[in-house]
Amino acid sequence: MPSHSVDGFVREFLHELNTNQGVMLSRSSANDQYLALASTVKNYLMARWLETGRKTRDAKTKTVGYLSAEYLLGRQLDNALLATDLNEIATKGLALCGLDLATLREQExxxxxxxGGLGRLAACFIDSLATMDVPCIGYGIRYEYGIFRQTFVEGRQVEQPDTWLALGAPWEFPHPEAxxxxNFGGHTEKYVGADGRERTRWVPAWNVLGVPYNYMVPxxxxxxxxxxxxxxxxxxxxxxxxxFNSGDYAQAVRAQTFAENISKVLYPEDSTPQGKELRLQQQYFFVACSLRDFIDQELEEDFDLHNLADRITYQLNDTHPVIAVPELMRLLIDEHDFSWDEAWEVTSKCFDYTCHTLLPEALEVWPxxxxxxxxPxxxxxxxxxxxxxxxxxxxxxxxxxxxxxRMSMIAEFPERGVRMAYLSTVASSKVNGVAELHSQLLRDKVLPDFSEMWPEKFTNVTNGVTPRRFVKLSxxxxxxxITDAIGPGWVTDLERLKELEPYADVPEFKVAFREVKAANKARLTALLKQRDGIDLPDGHLLDVMVKRLHExxxxxxxxxxIVSLYEQVLSGKIAAADVTPRTVVFGAKAAPGYKMAKDTIHLINMVAAKVNSAPEIEGRLKIAFPANYNVTLAEKLIPAADLSEQISLAGMEASxxxxxKFALNGALTIGTDDGANVEIRRLVGDKHFFLFGMNEPQVAELGAKGYNPGDYYESNQQLKATLDLILSGHFSDGDPHLFDAVVYNLLxxxxxxxLADFDSYVEAxxxxxxxxADEEAWTRSAILNVARSGYFSSDRSMRDYLQRIWHTSPMI
Incomplete structure (x- = not known):
């Protein structure tokens, strides 16, 4: 095991640089140095990883198998340094080599x-399970290319390949021997087994290999x-x-190209039949590998699979992995000679399902x-x-x-298809939503027939985030x-943040809190200048809306x-001096085939270009839209934010x-009563949350009466002036039709x-x-947001899963 000393760290680092990278320190590049550093830190985790595997197998305890099509991990180096308490040693050791840890960190x-949220949640959950000493294997896909790298060309989103593996992946271990x-395609045929029972055999048409790559989760x-x-x-x-020797070089490697497409790209564009098929291939590929892996690699050879539920609980993270249900049935019946009833008894005990949506179009239905x-x-x-x-x-x-x-898993219209949410609900021991309101709507509106039939099957687990990455590191x-005030225990017991409440009225603490926020803004300003060439003005309210671009x-x-504020100054209704200095930061990607979302990005960027350069506004209103928002940027942006925009239509956001993350880092929320906003508002208090808009019953009532957005346009003069300014071509170089699709969609x-919530939003x-404008009052509210948000730790979420769903416990 590597030595926990500065000298030992230096020896390890230089050894990795010389032997793995094949360079001397004096000839090494920054990437060489980063790769050597990553390997050095990884070596400190290695013995613990191997010992964890041994202890778990020896204890024959229950493991959580987390099945997720996404893991939005973020950079690994800092998290590994934190988990191993190596940050100080690494900093000093690298300094002895004439290197700066901060510089190498930026190479990753x-x-x-x-x-987005689904993948980041999965990463938070596996972090918490490791921290809570719960055996867990996260299963997913090693995408060669991520979703895409977003760039802007003349204000429009342009997608470029996310070549995240190009310079090496030091945190992974390939295991081709495992x-x-x-299999895919082909047909099935009946035959009589040795026991005289009729059996079914799958005769596939083609197959691929799944090669596992392990990442350590400390x-x-x-x-x-x-x-x-x-x-x-x-x-x-x-x-x-x-x-190949005949000269047809492309045909010689066609099988390889075809197979590797399966793990090539995260969420391939699925507006074509080929794209839909590739997505289904991806989903089956990773669950088939994962089920086989646990049975073959983690269980002892003589294990009785009738008791599989004692050793594994598979959590289905949304509908993407649900094809695992018939795959486990197939394994048990066709390969392990179970009867149908025996296989179903095992299968129905092994799975639990988390639904992450309320949108009907997001509930997968496969033709x-x-x-x-x-x-077949x-x-x-x-x-x-x-x-x-x-x-x-x-x-x-x-x-x-x-x-x-209505309840059949097979939908007949508009085409015959398998309702994967229904399949997962029937097969799972428990079904959960991810916030109190979401779970209620899941029972009442998305799966009401199922909750009536099995009320005990439905439960709620409100999501959470890991305080290690999103407070301690970021x-x-x-x-x-916080640690100076209440001690270090909050990092693994976030409810202890409640001890900060009295400090909201301590003048010295409030001054220090404001200094932290100012330093975080300065850090973000420097990053955006270097990363995007964006200048953030000093002294502005930092108003942040970062999330997937969706209507x-x-x-x-x-x-x-924003346009309304600008229009009022432009038309002389208010003076620029009356506008609170505000910078609005957007961060969002639009799905490549989602035209309305891409048009909205274009409009935001065109409005930004006009507003940011308008002399009339006197620099008091700015818009920043850094491209390619990701975890690395989030870790700098969230701590700097003053205001968190959580403004989805009530009843639409799962959690x-x-x-x-914003509340935990001292931003105040403006939001609707939707998703986990409901619980945030209840915990932080109405005085420290800016509520606006209709609630879910009011939304449902307006929809039932017949919602006509044109009525709001005609009756609200400021809203009309705002939309008319966009339609006039003011933001499109005089072209009055460039943004017709966006505006006419709204109208x-x-x-x-x-439009129905516009007035309420402006008022809020x-x-x-x-x-x-009241610095003392704002600071007090911000501190109380931090102090009262400890409930939203993913550690608490995991405790809820352990008690309500998985019925297992940490290892002793």
């Missing part, structure tokens, strides 16, 4: 393994190192020498034609599960055939201030507020976790009722400005 490219074969200062196992697709017959062609055996099993389930429905609700059709000045999240509403459809922003 964060893994392109996730897109590869798993995954707990915070506790010695446990869990595993994240990601699967990379390779061809089983990668190269045909005879074809039966596609699923049957790609996975699984389609048969799904039909049989559905038949068995509908018999239960008819028994529970006799004579109600309409209900049975906000060191605030972390030190329901209502970036358009934030933009209308949100950005809202939690004629406005699915997410931005006025209250924000009043509070911000």
């Amino acid at each position: 490219v964060e893994p392109g393994l996730g897109n 590869s798993v074969q995954v 707990g915070y200062l506790n010695g446990r190192v869990n595993t994240l196992r990601l699967w990379s697709a390779q061809a089983t017959k990668a190269f045909d020498l005879q074809i 039966t034609e596609l699923l049957g062609r790609l996975l 055996r699984h389609m048969e099993i799904i039909y049989q599960i559905n038949e068995q389930f509908l018999a239960e429905v008819r028994e529970a609700f006799p004579g109600d055939e309409i209900r049975a059709r 906000n060191p000045k605030l972390s030190n201030l 329901y999240k209502r970036q358009s509403l934030k933009l209308l507020h 949100g976790t950005g809202n939690m 004629n459809q406005d699915r997410f009722m931005a 922003q006025g209250k924000v400005e009043e509070r911000y």
Whole structure:
């Protein structure tokens, strides 16, 4: 095991540089040095990782198998240094070599393994499980390219490949010897087994290999190192020498190219039939590898799979991994000779399902034609599960055939398809939403028939975020201030932040708190200048809206507020001096095929270009939109924010976790009663949260009456002037039609009722400005947001899962 001394660290580092990178220190590049540093730190974790695996296998304890198509990990170096308490030793050791840790830290490219909240949540959860000493294997896909690297060209989003692996991936361990074969296509056939029973055999048409790449997931200062196992697709017959020698070089490697497409890109564009098929291939590929891996690699050879639920609980992170349900049935029946009833008893105890949406379009439905062609055996099993389930429905609700059709896993319209959310609900022991309101709406509106049939199956686990990355690492000045006040225990017991409440009235603490916020703003200003060439003005309210670009999240509403302020100054309704100095920061990617989202990004950038250079506004209103928002930028932006924008239409956001990160870092929230905003507002207090807009019942009532956005446009003169300014071509170099699609969508459809909430939102922003003008009151509210947000730790979320869903406990 490496020595925990400065001299020992230097020896390890130089050894890695010389032997692994093959260079002397004097000839090494910054990337060489970073790779050597990463390998050095990884070596400090290695013995703990191997010992963790041994202890878990020897104890034969229950493991959490977290199945997720995304893991938005962020950079690994700082987290590993924190977990091993090596930061001071590494800093001093590198200094002896004439190197700066901060410089090497900047060489790291964060893994392109996730897109947004779903992937970041998965990363928080596996961090918490390791810190809580709970055995866990995270399973996912090793995407060669991430979602995409976002750039702006003339204000429009342009997607470029996210080549995160190009300069090396020092945190992973490939294990080709543990590869798993995954089959696709073909047909099934019946045969009689040795026991005289009729069996089914799947005869696939083609297959690929899944190669596991392990990442270490260290707990915070506790010695446990869990595993994240990601699967990379390779061809089983990668190269045909005879074809190559004949001169057809492309054909010789076609099998390899075809196979590797499966793990090539995170979320391939699925607006084409080929894209849809590739997504389904991805989903089946990683769960097939993962189920086989646990059975073959983690269990003892003579283990009785009838007891599988005693050793693993598989958490389905949304519907992406749900094809694991028929895959486990197939393994047990076709390969381990279980009867149908035996297999179903095991399977229905092994899975639990987290739903992350309320949008019907986000609940996956796979066409039966596609699923049957790609996975014929699984389609048969799904039909049989559905038949068995509908018999239960008819028994529970006799004579109600309409209900049975409603609850069927097989949808008939608009095309025949498998409702994956229904399959996961039927097969899982527990189904949970991710915030109190979301879980209620999940029961009442998304899956009401199922919650009526199995009320005990539904529960809630409100999401959380890891305080290690999102306070301790990302906000060191605030972390030190908190620790000086209440001690270090809060890092693993975030509820202890309550002890900060009295400090909200201590003048010296409030001064120190403001100094932390000012330092974080200065840090962000320097980063955006260097990263994007963006200048942030001093002394502005920093108003931040960072999240995936989607109509329901209502970036358009934030933009209308900005344009409204600008229009009032331009038209002389108010003086520029009356505008509270404010910089609005957007961070968002739009899905490549989502035209309205991309048009909205274009409009934001064009408004920014005009407003930022307008002499009339006297520099009191600015917009910043740094491209390619990611975890690395979030770690600098969130600690600097004054105001957190959480303005989705009530009843649309499942939970949100950005809202939690902002509150924990001392930003005040302006938001609707949606997702976890409800719980944030209840905990921090109405006085310290800026509530606006309709609540969910009011949204439902307005929708039922018939919502006409044009009525709001005609009756609200300021809203009309705002939209008319956009339509006039003011932000589009005189072209009055450039943003017709965005404005006409708001005026004629406005699915997410931005115009209905506009007045209330503007009024709430006025209250924000009043509070911000009172420095003492704002600081007190910010401190209380930090003190009262300890509930939103992912450690607490994991305790809820352990008690309510998984029924297991940390190792002793």
